[in-house]
Amino acid sequence: xxxxxxxxADRVLVEPVEAETKTASGIIIPDNAKEKPQKGKVVAVGxxxxxxxxxxxxxxxxxxxxxxxxxxxxxxxxYLIMRESDIFAIV
Amino acid sequence: xxxxxxxxADRVLVEPVEAETKTASGIIIPDNAKEKPQKGKVVAVGxxxxxxxxxxxxxxxxxxxxxxxxxxxxxxxxYLIMRESDIFAIV
Amino acid sequence: xxxxxxxxADRVLVEPVEAETKTASGIIIPDNAKEKPQKGKVVAVGxxxxxxxxxxxxxxxxxxxxxxxxxxxxxxxxYLIMRESDIFAIV
Amino acid sequence: xxxxxxxxADRVLVEPVEAETKTASGIIIPDNAKEKPQKGKVVAVGxxxxxxxxxxxxxxxxxxxxxxxxxxxxxxxxYLIMRESDIFAIV
Amino acid sequence: xxxxxxxxADRVLVEPVEAETKTASGIIIPDNAKEKPQKGKVVAVGxxxxxxxxxxxxxxxxxxxxxxxxxxxxxxxxYLIMRESDIFAIV
Amino acid sequence: xxxxxxxxADRVLVEPVEAETKTASGIIIPDNAKEKPQKGKVVAVGxxxxxxxxxxxxxxxxxxxxxxxxxxxxxxxxYLIMRESDIFAIV
Amino acid sequence: xxxxxxxxADRVLVEPVEAETKTASGIIIPDNAKEKPQKGKVVAVGxxxxxxxxxxxxxxxxxxxxxxxxxxxxxxxxYLIMRESDIFAIV
Numbered sequence: 281x282x283x284x285x286x287x288x289a290d291r292v293l294v295e296p297v298e299a300e301t302k303t304a305s306g307i308i309i310p311d312n313a314k315e316k317p318q319k320g321k322v323v324a325v326g327x328x329x330x331x332x333x334x335x336x337x338x339x340x341x342x343x344x345x346x347x348x349x350x351x352x353x354x355x356x357x358x359y360l361i362m363r364e365s366d367i368f369a370i371v
Numbered sequence: 372x373x374x375x376x377x378x379x380a381d382r383v384l385v386e387p388v389e390a391e392t393k394t395a396s397g398i399i400i401p402d403n404a405k406e407k408p409q410k411g412k413v414v415a416v417g418x419x420x421x422x423x424x425x426x427x428x429x430x431x432x433x434x435x436x437x438x439x440x441x442x443x444x445x446x447x448x449x450y451l452i453m454r455e456s457d458i459f460a461i462v
Numbered sequence: 463x464x465x466x467x468x469x470x471a472d473r474v475l476v477e478p479v480e481a482e483t484k485t486a487s488g489i490i491i492p493d494n495a496k497e498k499p500q501k502g503k504v505v506a507v508g509x510x511x512x513x514x515x516x517x518x519x520x521x522x523x524x525x526x527x528x529x530x531x532x533x534x535x536x537x538x539x540x541y542l543i544m545r546e547s548d549i550f551a552i553v
Numbered sequence: 554x555x556x557x558x559x560x561x562a563d564r565v566l567v568e569p570v571e572a573e574t575k576t577a578s579g580i581i582i583p584d585n586a587k588e589k590p591q592k593g594k595v596v597a598v599g600x601x602x603x604x605x606x607x608x609x610x611x612x613x614x615x616x617x618x619x620x621x622x623x624x625x626x627x628x629x630x631x632y633l634i635m636r637e638s639d640i641f642a643i644v
Numbered sequence: 645x646x647x648x649x650x651x652x653a654d655r656v657l658v659e660p661v662e663a664e665t666k667t668a669s670g671i672i673i674p675d676n677a678k679e680k681p682q683k684g685k686v687v688a689v690g691x692x693x694x695x696x697x698x699x700x701x702x703x704x705x706x707x708x709x710x711x712x713x714x715x716x717x718x719x720x721x722x723y724l725i726m727r728e729s730d731i732f733a734i735v
Numbered sequence: 736x737x738x739x740x741x742x743x744a745d746r747v748l749v750e751p752v753e754a755e756t757k758t759a760s761g762i763i764i765p766d767n768a769k770e771k772p773q774k775g776k777v778v779a780v781g782x783x784x785x786x787x788x789x790x791x792x793x794x795x796x797x798x799x800x801x802x803x804x805x806x807x808x809x810x811x812x813x814y815l816i817m818r819e820s821d822i823f824a825i826v
Numbered sequence: 827x828x829x830x831x832x833x834x835a836d837r838v839l840v841e842p843v844e845a846e847t848k849t850a851s852g853i854i855i856p857d858n859a860k861e862k863p864q865k866g867k868v869v870a871v872g873x874x875x876x877x878x879x880x881x882x883x884x885x886x887x888x889x890x891x892x893x894x895x896x897x898x899x900x901x902x903x904x905y906l907i908m909r910e911s912d913i914f915a916i917v
Contacts, residue, residue, distance in 0.1 A: 287915045288881055335379055345441055350891055350914065352864070361914045368441065368452045369378045409534070426470055436532055459532065459543045460469045517561055527623055550623065550634045551560045608652055618714055641714065641725045642651045682807070699743055709805055732805065732816045733742045773898070790834055800896055823896065823907045824833045
């Protein structure tokens, strides 16, 4: 979580939380049946813009749309970078 | 209704009210004949934006468009998160 | 007409006036030949926005475009909810 | 021309001037060969908006684009309702 | 050139200059090979808008895009009416 | 280069620099293999707009996008007229 | 890196960093399997606009979207020119 990355402006780097791959009864769901995760952890936050201060902070768990953000691989791990306006809520 | 969720900006979390599945005469309408609900209860509200204060409050029953908002499953239940501008009226 | 509904912002609730289903000579026009009504009665009006005060009032008869607004069923009756900017004129 | 209608905002009610249906030599042009009229007489004018005062007045003859405005039948006669910005020129 | 027409706002009435129909060597180019003219003479100019004063004047020869403006027939002659922003340059 | 042309507003007249038609080894590349030039010389510059002063000057060599601007033939020569915002850089 | 180029406004010239063509185990990946690079080095920066000062500096390593910017060949080398808003983060 100590990534050396500075998102520009109102961008937020999010580490997606993996969707469950087992149902309650222990059945393994094949990969293409998994819904793309919509929940993630904020790992880096930009400085905001002249018009908008940032609301989310590093460490927040956030909800976002299925198609929000751009995938980015950093040190072998998948992240999403998105604008704060793509984030629906903090949970 | 005590969900731990903070919608960002002008977003509103709505719990849809189920459409009736029986007609007045007691006939069961199959699921795909049910119109998607357009009425819901507000369960969480963002802080608004610099430009817009929020009008709806938690507990309000609201009307919204058939395609408004994004579906979100929280603790096994379906919600919609939408911008206040997607809400037509309070009833 | 005493509906308990508060349209948000610059929205207007309109009760469409039925198109005539008989021609002057008394011939019944089948339903799909009826032009969708473009005339209606205002039954509820929002408070306007910071940028726009409302011009129409409850009770006004208004003209609007064929595809204006969203259909809404309230207490078994069909209404249209639209923004004031979708209304062309008061007659 | 004493229609009881108040266009909203920057809207203008225009009575189209019929295109000629006879050529100079007296030949009748079938209806689908007639170009849709682009000239009309202003019969009602809105109050303008906060941003724009109105330039055209009732009685002006105006030119407008082939696809400008929305057709409206009032007391059995066809009109077009359009925004002043759809009007090209006063002739 | 003494047309009785007042373009609204930032509109300009332009009389297109006919494209040459003969090549230098005197060969007649059939009509559909002629490029649509992009040069014209300004014959009437609007009063501008609150935001933009007009730069072109009646009598200027102007260059404009192939698909700029709307064709208008006035007293049997073809004109184009366009916004000043559709005009590239004065030559 | 002493063209009598005044671009309007933030427009710039650019004379494209021909793409090389011979490879280093002297092979002639057929015309349709030539990439459209993206480099040109500024030959005329508008006065800018209320919002933007002009940065490029006559004589600058500029880089622009493959599909930027509109082709214009002036005195038998091909030019491009584009907005300054279509210019990427001065080289 | 001493290119003589001045990007206009909020544009940034980026030299893409080549994607790895060998996997960890030394297997050569054929060219069309290589993902287009999304990481690059900033080699020139515009002066910003009235509304936005520039954040990135020459020498920064930046991340950007797969389809960001326009390819530009300068002195035989491939660069991308993009707006600063197309840059996601500095790493």
